[in-house]
Amino acid sequence: MPRPALFVAATGALAVALLPLVYLLIRTGEAGLGRIADEVLTRRVAELAGRSIALMVVVTVACTVVGVAAAFLVTRTDLPMRGAFGVLAALPLAVPTYVAGFAWIATVDGFEGFWAAALVLTLCSYPYVYLPVAAALAAADPAQEEVARSLGRGPWRTLTTVTLQQARPAIAGGALLVALYTLSDFGAVSILRTDTFTRAIFTAFNLGFDRTGALVLSTVLVLLTMVLLGLELVSRTRGARYAGGGPRRPATRFHLGRLRIPAVSALVAVGLFALGVPAASLVRWSIAGASRPGTLAEIGAAAGNTLSVSLGGALLTLLLALPVGLLTARAPGPIATLVDRLSYLAHALPGIVIGLSLVFFGIAVAYPLYQTVWLLALGYATLFLPLAVAAVTGAAVQAPPVLDEVARSLGRSPFVVLTSVTLPLMVRGIGAGAALVFLTCVKELPATLLLRPTGMDTLATELWTHTSTASYAAAAPYAALLVGVAAIPTWLLGRRTGLT
Amino acid sequence: MLDAQGLRKSYGPVLALDAVDLTVEKGDLTAVLGPSGCGKTTLLRCVAGFERVDAGTVTLDGRAVAAAGTHVPPHRRHVTVVPQEGALFPHFSVRDNVGYGLDRSARRGGRVDEVLALVGLDGYADRMPHQLSGGQQQRVAVARALAPRPPLVLLDEPFSALDATLRTDLRRDIRAALRADGATAILVTHDQGEALSMADHIAVMRAGRIVQHGQSNQVYEDPADPWIAEFVGEAMLLPATIANATTVDTALGRLPLRGAAGAAGRVRVLLRPEQLSPTDGDLAEVTRHEYHGHDTLLGLRLADGTPLLARVMGQRTPPVGASIGLDVLGAVRAYGDA
Ligand SMILES: Nc1ncnc2c1ncn2[C@@H]1O[C@H](COP(=O)(O)OP(=O)(O)O)[C@@H](O)[C@H]1O
Numbered sequence: 001m002p003r004p005a006l007f008v009a010a011t012g013a014l015a016v017a018l019l020p021l022v023y024l025l026i027r028t029g030e031a032g033l034g035r036i037a038d039e040v041l042t043r044r045v046a047e048l049a050g051r052s053i054a055l056m057v058v059v060t061v062a063c064t065v066v067g068v069a070a071a072f073l074v075t076r077t078d079l080p081m082r083g084a085f086g087v088l089a090a091l092p093l094a095v096p097t098y099v100a101g102f103a104w105i106a107t108v109d110g111f112e113g114f115w116a117a118a119l120v121l122t123l124c125s126y127p128y129v130y131l132p133v134a135a136a137l138a139a140a141d142p143a144q145e146e147v148a149r150s151l152g153r154g155p156w157r158t159l160t161t162v163t164l165q166q167a168r169p170a171i172a173g174g175a176l177l178v179a180l181y182t183l184s185d186f187g188a189v190s191i192l193r194t195d196t197f198t199r200a201i202f203t204a205f206n207l208g209f210d211r212t213g214a215l216v217l218s219t220v221l222v223l224l225t226m227v228l229l230g231l232e233l234v235s236r237t238r239g240a241r242y243a244g245g246g247p248r249r250p251a252t253r254f255h256l257g258r259l260r261i262p263a264v265s266a267l268v269a270v271g272l273f274a275l276g277v278p279a280a281s282l283v284r285w286s287i288a289g290a291s292r293p294g295t296l297a298e299i300g301a302a303a304g305n306t307l308s309v310s311l312g313g314a315l316l317t318l319l320l321a322l323p324v325g326l327l328t329a330r331a332p333g334p335i336a337t338l339v340d341r342l343s344y345l346a347h348a349l350p351g352i353v354i355g356l357s358l359v360f361f362g363i364a365v366a367y368p369l370y371q372t373v374w375l376l377a378l379g380y381a382t383l384f385l386p387l388a389v390a391a392v393t394g395a396a397v398q399a400p401p402v403l404d405e406v407a408r409s410l411g412r413s414p415f416v417v418l419t420s421v422t423l424p425l426m427v428r429g430i431g432a433g434a435a436l437v438f439l440t441c442v443k444e445l446p447a448t449l450l451l452r453p454t455g456m457d458t459l460a461t462e463l464w465t466h467t468s469t470a471s472y473a474a475a476a477p478y479a480a481l482l483v484g485v486a487a488i489p490t491w492l493l494g495r496r497t498g499l500t
Numbered sequence: 501m502l503d504a505q506g507l508r509k510s511y512g513p514v515l516a517l518d519a520v521d522l523t524v525e526k527g528d529l530t531a532v533l534g535p536s537g538c539g540k541t542t543l544l545r546c547v548a549g550f551e552r553v554d555a556g557t558v559t560l561d562g563r564a565v566a567a568a569g570t571h572v573p574p575h576r577r578h579v580t581v582v583p584q585e586g587a588l589f590p591h592f593s594v595r596d597n598v599g600y601g602l603d604r605s606a607r608r609g610g611r612v613d614e615v616l617a618l619v620g621l622d623g624y625a626d627r628m629p630h631q632l633s634g635g636q637q638q639r640v641a642v643a644r645a646l647a648p649r650p651p652l653v654l655l656d657e658p659f660s661a662l663d664a665t666l667r668t669d670l671r672r673d674i675r676a677a678l679r680a681d682g683a684t685a686i687l688v689t690h691d692q693g694e695a696l697s698m699a700d701h702i703a704v705m706r707a708g709r710i711v712q713h714g715q716s717n718q719v720y721e722d723p724a725d726p727w728i729a730e731f732v733g734e735a736m737l738l739p740a741t742i743a744n745a746t747t748v749d750t751a752l753g754r755l756p757l758r759g760a761a762g763a764a765g766r767v768r769v770l771l772r773p774e775q776l777s778p779t780d781g782d783l784a785e786v787t788r789h790e791y792h793g794h795d796t797l798l799g800l801r802l803a804d805g806t807p808l809l810a811r812v813m814g815q816r817t818p819p820v821g822a823s824i825g826l827d828v829l830g831a832v833r834a835y836g837d838a
């Protein structure tokens with residue numbers, strides 16, 4: 001695509017993604033400065049901010065450690081059953097935080113508070129680091145490591161000065177996703193009774209008495225996100241693009257030796273905590289829950305709805321992400337960076353804020369969309385745009401610009417070049433992005449609660465309805481099916497890390 | 501065919517092209533020869549339309565494709581390119597790569613097989629790019645560029661990633677293929693051997709400018725300045741004094757001048773190693789040998805210490821330490837002090 005067209009398309013996509021933010025700013029602005037100051041400069045906001053930031057830091061650090069270690073073990077060592085561990089390590093992504101939260105509460109007495117939330121969030125989110133880092137390590141050029149070794153660096157020095165540097169953009173990108181997710185998570189913190197921004201916003205909205213307060217809190221959250229985005233940008237400046245056509249040889253593997261058993265045990269323990277605990281609880285409840293009459297038809301309908309809205313959401317998200325990702329990959333520069341960064345802003349907004357702002361948008365601006373699944377798909381697109389943008393940007397590496405130029409010189413118009421060369425080469429990477437977005441849509445709860453057409457239930461909303469009335473047994477079949485549906489794209493993502 | 505006038509292009513503070521003029525006649529193979537970073541790739545990208553020029557005009561076959569306010573996009577210029585790494589479409593077979601720029605009737609009309617035969621790859625049409633060696637990939641890239649019979653083909657250092665023996669064969673075959681197809685082409689290279697052996701004309705480029713443009717032998721024998729003399733081939737620049745309108749005095753005696761004397765008084769004259777032929781005498785001492793198989797380059801030192809090089813063919817190689825005389829073949833060109 002010529003740059004002007006690409007630029008226009010990217011800006012359009014961004015405008016759609018930023019709708020909720022505009023709503024937020026307008027409403028916050030209406031409140032007036034005095035009111036904003038009253039809301040923000042309180043002891044409670046300071047406490048919430050402190051706790052949210054602390055949770056974010058703890059979870060991000062823990063996820064980075066677990067994710068990088070797991071990625072290194074499965075891609076660069078002689079770990080036994082690497083292929084199986086490679087997929088296993090990705091699977092916790094299929095477990096929504098509210099499902100994991102319930103499972104732990106039901107298994108461990110008195111499991112609540114800050115550290116409980118941190119544990120659950122880490123177990124559910126570390127694959128955001130693991131997946132990109134494993135892919136980066138599997139694709140990194142082994143020649144660089146060999147050069148480092150030949151220059152007298154030992155294996156550990158090589159690991160820290162070369163290997164991890166090669167994966168640095170992937171680590172930073174994954175850590176950013178974890179940090180943003182933690183800031184906006186609603187499921188785990190509300191079930192484990194940890195007061196963070198998101199929970200406070202939800203409570204304020206839900207009780208209906210303090211919408212302005214909630215909006216102001218959301219704005220603070222957006223500001224926090226901006227700081228994070230800036231930090232990630234700084235850490236990214238030395239990252240390499242266009243890494244080449246992949247490795248010609250596989251990298252030499254690190255011999256674990258006596259570390260073999262501890263390494264295997266650590267991976268098994270993570271698997272048990274992240275997958276075993278929820279699985280055990282779900283099985284226990286499901287046996288009781290599935291026996292109720294009439295349940296199967298309801299479950300079937302909810303599963304069908306989940307599939308269709310998630311597919312619609314994933315498609316719309318990819319459509320919007322394509323121009324933004326291509327712009328970042330093909331015309332790097334200050335404008336592309338700004339567009340890319342802006343696409344992240346809505347990602348950190350709690351789903352509840354996205355939901356409410358789109359309800360407002362539907363009623364006031366786009367009434368034909370209101371009460372249709374398309375408004376819900378739009379909500380998903382707004383929330384998950386950065387996931388798809390990252391996938392498109394990564395996939396663009398497979399289609400270096402010189403191929404476009406050759407195709408243009410052979411007399412093909414930009415559109416034909418896009419459809420015959422660029423997109424076919426990117427299709428695998430884009431497919432991975434689609435799988436990730438689909439999976440995230442399946443798990444999404446708060447925006448789904450607000451934006452679904454009346455009477456339409458998905459697995460997530462049914463699960464929420466039943467758990468909030470504490471009928472765990474009735475909720476369990478939905479939870480089991482939800483995890484099952486989410487596990488399919490996760491499985492595909494895990495297999496893509498390049499080890500099998 | 502191609503007429504570029506006053507092309508200027510800068511990337512931020514870097515002036516990559518600084519008033520480049522270049523004309524290429526129909527059916528000609530012109531080499532743009534210059535050191536790395538002098539702007540060769542930028543020139544090709546401006547001609548192909550991948551970059552917008554800051555100033556100047558590009559005219560193709562009488563049609564202005566780049567001028568003030570005009571920028572014809574690449575796909576409407578009918579100029580094809582062969583990039584350094586070939587850049588085959590990895591998801592297409594050889595046949596689909598070569599047929600990419602053809603319309604359906606031309607594809608069915610056997611043009612693909614025709615150009616593949618031209619580059620010596622008949623029978624490879626159904627392979628995928630990763631099943632080809634580097635040299636074969638380059639051949640396919642050339643076939644792909646030739647297939648639509650473009651008025652102009654641009655080759656950007658297409659052989660530089662290949663090893664020496666492969667390169668020699670490929671150069672010969674590609675040149676023959678371009679000839680057989682009657683193509684007009686610009687070959688960019690930093691390798692003077694490649695430029696001399698392949699091109700009809702050479703345009704020497706330095707720091708964003710074309711500093712000399714002429715027939716290949718003319719550029720070698722009559723370089724416009726000492727820098728070009730040293731860049732295009734092995735060169736010795738010997739101090740000399742103008743004797744009269746047609747001769748100079750040097751440490752090797754009085755030599756005939758090629759062309760006008762230019763400056764008067766002290767000058768430097770250009771000698772190529774193959775102009776020196778050993779004879780009996782004691783003008784110079786042999787200091788070293790550089791053996792090339794078909795010939796040997798002798799390192800020499802004159803009595804006053806001036807180092808010289810002489811290229812001798814076959815067996816007549818005087819040993820190191822021997823004293824020899826020297827005959828100078830042909831005329832020399834003089835340069836005023838630069
Ligand atoms: N996209 C670009 N951005 C900035 N500078 C560039 C870019 N492309 C080329 N240059 C600079 O322009 C000059 C000419 O480059 P190039 O045309 O690639 O030279 P050559 O092909 O002769 O080696 C060099 O100094 C190079 O660093």
Ligand SMILES: [Mg+2]
Nearest residue numbers: 540541542656
């Ligand atoms: Mg170049």
